[in-house]
Amino acid sequence: MLPARTLVGTLFLVAAVSSAAVPAATAEDECDLPEEMVREIRSYAPVADKIIRFVTEGKFKGRTWNKLAGFVDKFGSRIAGSQNLENAIDFMLNELRKEGLDNVHGEEVTIPHWVRGRESAKLLEPRMQTLPILGLGGSIATPKEGITAELLVVDSFDELHHHKEQAKGKIVVFNENYTTYGESVRYRDYAAVEAAKLGGVATLVRSVTGFSIASPHTGWQDYDTNVTQIPTASITIEDAQMLSRMFKRGEKLKVRLYMEAKTLPPAKSRNTVAEIKGKEKADEVVLVSGHLDSWDVGQGAMDDGGGAFVSWLSLAAIRKLNLRPRRTLRAVLWTAEEEGLVGAASYVEKHKSEEGKLNFVMESDEGTFTPQGLVFSGSKTAGCILKEVLKLTASINTTNFQLEKNVGSDITLWTSKGLPGASLMNANEKYFWFHHSAGDMMTVEEPRALDLCTALWAVSSYVVADLSFGIPRN
Amino acid sequence: MLPARTLVGTLFLVAAVSSAAVPAATAEDECDLPEEMVREIRSYAPVADKIIRFVTEGKFKGRTWNKLAGFVDKFGSRIAGSQNLENAIDFMLNELRKEGLDNVHGEEVTIPHWVRGRESAKLLEPRMQTLPILGLGGSIATPKEGITAELLVVDSFDELHHHKEQAKGKIVVFNENYTTYGESVRYRDYAAVEAAKLGGVATLVRSVTGFSIASPHTGWQDYDTNVTQIPTASITIEDAQMLSRMFKRGEKLKVRLYMEAKTLPPAKSRNTVAEIKGKEKADEVVLVSGHLDSWDVGQGAMDDGGGAFVSWLSLAAIRKLNLRPRRTLRAVLWTAEEEGLVGAASYVEKHKSEEGKLNFVMESDEGTFTPQGLVFSGSKTAGCILKEVLKLTASINTTNFQLEKNVGSDITLWTSKGLPGASLMNANEKYFWFHHSAGDMMTVEEPRALDLCTALWAVSSYVVADLSFGIPRN
Known part of the structure; x- marks a missing residue:
């Protein structure tokens, strides 16, 4: 569906x-x-x-x-x-x-x-941790060397816009709270567009589900023809919450995202x-x-x-x-x-x-x-x-x-x-x-x-x- | 625990x-x-x-x-x-x-x-499919080229012994039904020993849990000093059931298992x-x-x-x-x-x-x-x-x-x-x-x-x- x-x-x-x-x-x-x-x-x-x-x-x-x-x-x-x-x-x-x-x-x-290809995400700071991801359907690839950037972690589009001056050059992480699929899926749909408008270089979106056992969920997403396309992938509820906790403690977070996704x-x-x-x-x-x-x-x-x-x-x-x-x-x-x-x-x-x-x-x-x-x-x-x-x-x-x-x-x-x-x-x-x-x-x-x-x-x-x-x- | x-x-x-x-x-x-x-x-x-x-x-x-x-x-x-x-x-x-x-x-x-190292399992026949695994604690590694072998899929130790003449040279898959942890954990504990006794070359054990979202579960296992050590890893409920269905239809199944696990x-x-x-x-x-x-x-x-x-x-x-x-x-x-x-x-x-x-x-x-x-x-x-x-x-x-x-x-x-x-x-x-x-x-x-x-x-x-x-x- x-x-x-x-x-x-x-x-x-x-x-x-x-x-x-x-x-x-x-x-x-x-x-x-x-x-x-x-x-x-x-x-x-x-x-x-x-x-x-x-x-x-x-x-x-x-x-x-x-x-x-x-x-x-x-x-x-x-x-x-x-x-x-x-x-x-x-x-x-x-x-x-x-x-x-x-x-x-x-x-x-x-x-x-659209073809997924190989993909991976790794938290580099404050400590090393592999983050299971699933690239979102339609996403572009990262450059061959991947994208290594600091994270901006937000809970909502509102919060993103409150901190819009911080998005530039960042991988924006969306840790949206799940209410219903119909309500929460907009983060999967619009994350890349909203982040790119503010200069974000990639997005990691909390999977649209109310329950997880470290399981990422993919799904289609669409770019806006007037907005720069940036790579976008889903992460697990668990990792989104972890990154959010770390970010709120004031820690500097850095991730390397690698995606080979392409549209044939x-x-x-x-x-x-x-x-x-x-x-x-x-x-x-x-x-x-x-x-x-x-x-x-x-x-x-x-x-x-x-x-x-x-x-x-x-x-x-x-x-x-x-x-x-x-x-x-x-x-x-x-x-x-x-x-x-x-x-x-x-x-x-x-x-x-x-x-x-x-x-x-x-x-x-x-x-x-x-x-x-x-x-x-x-x-x-x-x-x-x-x-x-x-x-x-x-x-x-x-x-x-x-x-x-x-x-x-x-x-x-x-x-x-x-x-x-x-x-x-x-x-x-x-x-x-x-x-x-x-x-x-x-x-x-x-x-x-x-x-x-x-x-x-x-x-x-x-x-x-x-x-x-x-x-x-x- | x-x-x-x-x-x-x-x-x-x-x-x-x-x-x-x-x-x-x-x-x-x-x-x-x-x-x-x-x-x-x-x-x-x-x-x-x-x-x-x-x-x-x-x-x-x-x-x-x-x-x-x-x-x-x-x-x-x-x-x-x-x-x-x-x-x-x-x-x-x-x-x-x-x-x-x-x-x-x-x-x-x-x-x-004990160190996990890299590990992977891939179904090669009847079709290609990556199987998420977690090597079990204490397991030995596979040889560097991995172990590529046919599967014998059983639901229990009893079934293994009913088919003991088929185990030799096979990767034995245990698709045990989960009752309670205390009851079902014996498959994680004894799989490698029981399969090795009959000439099995590795084991893949259904994770000891009643519910899964494609999640493998690890855990310690012990070898028997009198029995050959073989590599052993957990697979998901979903994959164990899938392999069991395929096997029961009479299909020939082949897997390549690769594990770098070692005991320092x-x-x-x-x-x-x-x-x-x-x-x-x-x-x-x-x-x-x-x-x-x-x-x-x-x-x-x-x-x-x-x-x-x-x-x-x-x-x-x-x-x-x-x-x-x-x-x-x-x-x-x-x-x-x-x-x-x-x-x-x-x-x-x-x-x-x-x-x-x-x-x-x-x-x-x-x-x-x-x-x-x-x-x-x-x-x-x-x-x-x-x-x-x-x-x-x-x-x-x-x-x-x-x-x-x-x-x-x-x-x-x-x-x-x-x-x-x-x-x-x-x-x-x-x-x-x-x-x-x-x-x-x-x-x-x-x-x-x-x-x-x-x-x-x-x-x-x-x-x-x-x-x-x-x-x-x-």
Whole structure:
């Protein structure tokens, strides 16, 4: 998951902040759907139960975890521009064909190609200490000899501006306090620009997470075309706090930062598409999605292997049950999400003419821990329909419904324009502990939770795609 | 904290396992102390309150955290044999003198000197992947070209022996499931010996922790003089599980392990001693302790900076309040605990003749999170006295009492012989998440919790040292 200020800016931040919040207080009785609509939705109970049983107790049991484990173990991390990502996409296209899905294909996208290279940071004064770092995506390299400079350590942008005369020639360390990801990520996003404006020569940014075991977290950052580019990397919570304590004691701190990071010419990648062709209104589409690319550390099992696999395995389960909804069910596995929703933006652009036929968009990119329901963006009536659909999953306790202005990451490109959409609500309180770190490994995923996610995803997407009526837009 | 099979073996394991357990079911009314004894203990309420207020609300407030932060930031990690540890000891001797404590001195100890050197592990087949490792203390190096070998991945010693014909020439990976530290640490302890017996050429042991963010955990291990020594290192939970999954799918795994670790000739270090000389029975001693050495990663803030600082700052607080107990209160900051209770063993040996005068031994080496009371080892009557003493700390909620056969790490050298002793009971459920990892940084310590620990430690040690009667032995 990436909040890219280039593309969605604060819209997404709002969604990210609130996704962990309590379900909105939209009282059940505020819904007043026509009785026949409710009756129709409720008539799906037998097929919903069938899907749920098949996925969570039947032949599909454990399949999402097994498939995901096989995939992330085979490929490891999959950063945009890497051969590894393209191999993973080839593998997926083959998998999707083997599942008997319709219209399996890749759709070409031009993507950024940033490469980390070797990198290191060492505290030289007041004592020697290696500082684990992860360069931030898009960062430039240091000169070959590295950058050796004194530190200015601040807790906030405000504090930086209070001490602006001290920034020149310094490596600026941001020891921002973590509140929420949506709130604190601005330090990762803007650190280099803000420090460079004041003459800073590099930045070290405390990782955007509430908890750490000496683990740095990477993530995309953007330069401002009007401001000098300076190298920027993340450090651990522990080191940021240590440097801050030392600095506040009046000690002179010196660090040598070395980064080989570079941006290569744009590369080619693909969004990966598979469908169950609709039996009546094949040109109308319900879209489920997640992204296949990841950061270049860990296995990208959580961000967003889980979301991508829940999405395509929902189609695989529906296919195995020989179900075919009225509308087309389309799974899209985005590419280059981490660099700024690049795959999704390209898709939106290329498929603009079909947008009127896009009925509902779903995305899972905030964890696939124990599912609780859906976070929804759209009109009141659309929300009421979704709430009714969610009741079909009462047996697996995923009926929670939360209304948001925008949901998901990639699909904000549509929901911000009024298209109804939903993202997965799950027990992801620890999501940002692992996010963009080497800890994003298969260990965080759990077979039962993944089965439940797939079941919820399959039931809700199938029913919405099969209803006699479409989901009304704003 | 280190369970060293060379010195305390299973005794300590019992203590380690149970320290997180529910308080023992010794009912309050089982105690039947003479009324005058109870009255005497209760008469300490005013002085106990005075100590508690001074440490948690008065001039001492925040002092333990500040002192500890200053210390671990100044020195970082302090492994046995390092100049850094000796500098830290010099610094402490000076600090203790500045506090006006009595008889401040170092007591020489000959200690092991193991040096990590550079180290790395890389999965070469079925795909390239760097595996973060921490060589285990005492391990030998690999040859200069490293060891490149196929992996045998097992979940247990039992599984290793089921596949013993496959171990020859392999790097044996132990993916043991974590139950408790006391139970699972045997894999760190015995992996190299067990694998070498079957012809294994090196071992990679899953870190002994229940939770990880890609964090390897080191720790001491001992070779068997009758078995070939092979290099041995820890890997992360995540990687151990990944390798296990791959292995179980029948994939051929190959790793290159490189370690420069070496054991240098034994070095000199010191136990750091400071006292408040007793005003009546100066030859009788109540001892409070923690260890100053740490592993060579992180800052050793938790293991055992916190324990050492709680101990000497208890004396400093008592000193500042111009209190002087009947018996001598002695703080000992052990050296080389991590290599097998080496400092403590030397102390026990050198002070054998005074053992009859040792009234009570205390140690904090399992975290200084929010304190809850004491874990106690000793006779029933001694336990009843301690329970009564703990009631004096009711205002800070540290009256919990738990009876164990042995407590602490270093002080097991006495408690296993029947001397009464106590260790700190605290909310340390996450202790092993950070233990022996780069995450053992000041970030895990909290000012209020440290104040409370110091207050509990000061009250209980002062009262025991001042009572008209000694704590009875077994």
